[in-house]
Amino acid sequence: MKILELGCGNYKGKGCPYKGEIVGVDIDPDSKADVIADINIFPWSGKDRDNCMVYFQADEFDAVYSHHCLEHLEDTVAVMDEIWRITKPKGRVFLVVPYGVSEWAHSNPTHRKDFAHNSIEYFTPPNSNKFRLVSTHINYIFAGFPELMSWRGRLFRKLMKPLDWLINISPSYYGKIGRFYIGDADEIVWELEVVK
Numbered sequence: 768m769k770i771l772e773l774g775c776g777n778y779k780g781k782g783c784p785y786k787g788e789i790v791g792v793d794i795d796p797d798s799k800a801d802v803i804a805d806i807n808i809f810p811w812s813g814k815d816r817d818n819c820m821v822y823f824q825a826d827e828f829d830a831v832y833s834h835h836c837l838e839h840l841e842d843t844v845a846v847m848d849e850i851w852r853i854t855k856p857k858g859r860v861f862l863v864v865p866y867g868v869s870e871w872a873h874s875n876p877t878h879r880k881d882f883a884h885n886s887i888e889y890f891t892p893p894n895s896n897k898f899r900l901v902s903t904h905i906n907y908i909f910a911g912f913p914e915l916m917s918w919r920g921r922l923f924r925k926l927m928k929p930l931d932w933l934i935n936i937s938p939s940y941y942g943k944i945g946r947f948y949i950g951d952a953d954e955i956v957w958e959l960e961v962v963k
Contacts, residue, residue, distance in 0.1 A: 768785055768786060768787030768788070768829040768830060769787060769788050769790065769827065769828050769829050769830075770783065770785050770787050770788065770789045770790065770828060770829065770830045770831070770832055771789075771790050771792065771827075771828045771830075771831045771832070771853065772789050772790070772791045772792070772831075772832045772833070772834075773792060773806060773831065773832070773833040773836045773837070773846075774792070774793055774794075774806075774834070774835070774836025774839065775789075775791030775792065775793050775798065775799065775800050776793055776795065776798045776799070776800075777798055777799045778799075779791040779799050779800065779801075781834075782834050782863075783832045783834075783861070784832070784861055785829075785832065785859065785861070787829065787830075790802065792804055792806060794806070806840065806846070806849075807840055807841050809842070809845045809848075809849060810849060810852070811823045811849045811852075811853065812824075823849075823853040824853065825852050825853060826853070826854070826855045826856070826963075827853050827854075827855075828853050828854050828855065828858060829854075829855055829858050829859070830854070830859040830860065830861065831850050831853070831854055831858070831860045831861070832860075832861045833860075833861070833863065835863055835864065835865065835954075837862055837864050837880065837882075838864050838865055838872070838878045838879065838880045838881070838882065839877055839878060839879060840879065840880070841879055843880055844889075847890050847897070847898075848897075850961075851897045851898065851961060851963075854961045855961065855963075856961060856962070856963035857960060857961060857962075858960070858961040859901070859958060859959070859960060859961075860898065860957075860958070860959040860960075860961065861956070861957075861958050861959075862956070862957045862958075862959070863954055863955070863956050863957075864880075864954065864955050864957075865878070865881075865882070865953065865954055866882070866883075866884075866905060866951060866952040866953055866954055866955055867881035867882045867883050867886075868881070868946070868951050869951040869952060869953055869954075870951065871909065871953055871954070882955055883942060883955075884903055884905055884938040884939070884941075884942060884955055885903075885938070885939070886955075887900060887903065887957045887959070888900075890959070891959070896962055897961070897962060897963075898959040898960065898961060898962060899959065899960040899962050900957065900958075900959060901958040901959060901960055902956075902957070902958045903938065903955065903956070903957055904931075904935060904955070904956045905931070905934045905935055905938055905941070905952045905954070905955055905956075906952060906953055906954045906955075906956065907927050907930040907931050907934055907949075907950075907952045907953065908923070908924055908927045908930075908953055909953035909954050930949060933945075933949075934949075934952055
C-alpha cells in the first residue's frame with residue numbers, strides 16, 4: 768500500500784491507520800518529509816513557488832493521511848480535488864483536524880480554516896460524488912499531546928473515553944448545545960473512500 772502523508776513534519780507515519788510505504792510531504796525543509804514542497808500550489812503536478820518539483824500522478828496512492836494539516840491550507844476544495852485525483856478508486860482518505868471552536872483551533876495563528884463535524888459533507892453525496900464518508904468521530908481529548916503520553920496522561924485519556932462516546936451519539940446536538948455543558952472537543956476524525 769502506498770500512502771501520501773500531508774504535512775508530515777518530523778513525525779512521518781505517526782498515527783497513520785494504514786500500513787505500507789509512506790511518502791511524506793511538507794513545506795518545512797528541516798522536516799523528515801520525502802518531498803519538500805508547498806501544497807498550497809495547485810495542481811500537485813508542477814513546480815511550487817520555490818521552484819520545487821511536486822509531481823503526484825493520477826491514481827498514484829492507495830491512501831492519503833493528513834493529521835492536523837488541512838486547517839493550515841488556503842483552499843480546502845482544491846486540496847480535496849487533488850487528493851481525489853492522486854488516490855486510486857476505492858482508496859482511503861484519513862483526515863484529522865481541530866474541532867472548529869476548540870481552544871486548539873484558535874490558539875494557532877497559522878490555522879486558516881475552522882471545521883465542524885459536518886464540514887466534510889460538502890465533498891460527499893448529495894453535494895459531490897467524489898468521496899463516500901466511511902466514518903466521523905469527534906475526540907474530546909487529543910491523544911497526541913506530550914502530556915498525555917505518561918501513565919497519568921493515558922489514565923486521564925481512558926477516563927475521558929465516555930465523553931467521546933457521549934459526543935458521538937449525536938455530533939449535531941453536541942455542537943449546538945452539549946459543548947456548552949461539557950466543554951469543547953479537541954479534534955474531528957474523518958475517513959473517506961474515493962469514488963471513481
